[in-house]
Amino acid sequence: MALEFSPMLVVQVDAVVYLVDAYDKERFAESKKELDALLSDESLANVPFLILGNKIDIPYAASEDELRYHLGLTNFTTGKGRVNLTDSNVRPLEVFMCSIVRKMGYGEGFQWLSQYIK
Numbered sequence: 001m002a003l004e005f006s007p008m009l010v011v012q013v014d015a016v017v018y019l020v021d022a023y024d025k026e027r028f029a030e031s032k033k034e035l036d037a038l039l040s041d042e043s044l045a046n047v048p049f050l051i052l053g054n055k056i057d058i059p060y061a062a063s064e065d066e067l068r069y070h071l072g073l074t075n076f077t078t079g080k081g082r083v084n085l086t087d088s089n090v091r092p093l094e095v096f097m098c099s100i101v102r103k104m105g106y107g108e109g110f111q112w113l114s115q116y117i118k
């Protein structure tokens with residue numbers, strides 16, 4: 001009898017970094033839809049989410065509050081700085097604004113994220 005092997009890929013995701021163009025307001029609805037799909041993915045249920053709002057060097061770009069509102073995250077962010085969520089069963093999620101071309105903002109976001117990665 002021949003043994004059969006079914007290929008299985010096991011991927012462990014430590015975190016999700018979700019980059020949104022804060023200048024492209026017409027696509028916020030699309031960004032929300034994609035983000036919602038990731039947030040409701042069971043395999044990512046306990047994974048921390050860092051949401052980066054990019055292109056804040058452009059004056060017309062959305063503010064952090066505006067982005068949080070349009071992505072439906074107003075009451076879901078878990079707090080900047082060191083917040084201990086270990087026993088709370090709450091997934092870490094925060095919004096940081098950045099400008100990748102100006103090399104600013106995302107450092108704070110990744111620093112925040114690093115406290116939740118084992």
Ligand SMILES: Nc1nc2c(ncn2[C@@H]2O[C@H](COP(=O)(O)OP(=O)(O)OP(=O)(O)O)[C@@H](O)[C@H]2O)c(=O)[nH]1
Binds near residue numbers: 056098
């Ligand atoms: N002003 C500014 N431009 C940026 C920044 N980051 C990327 N870009 C520019 O935006 C342009 C398009 O890049 P993206 O917005 O990343 O495009 P994309 O996500 O690949 O494509 P779309 O899915 O169509 O948005 C490029 O010319 C980048 O140089 C930023 O922080 N500020």
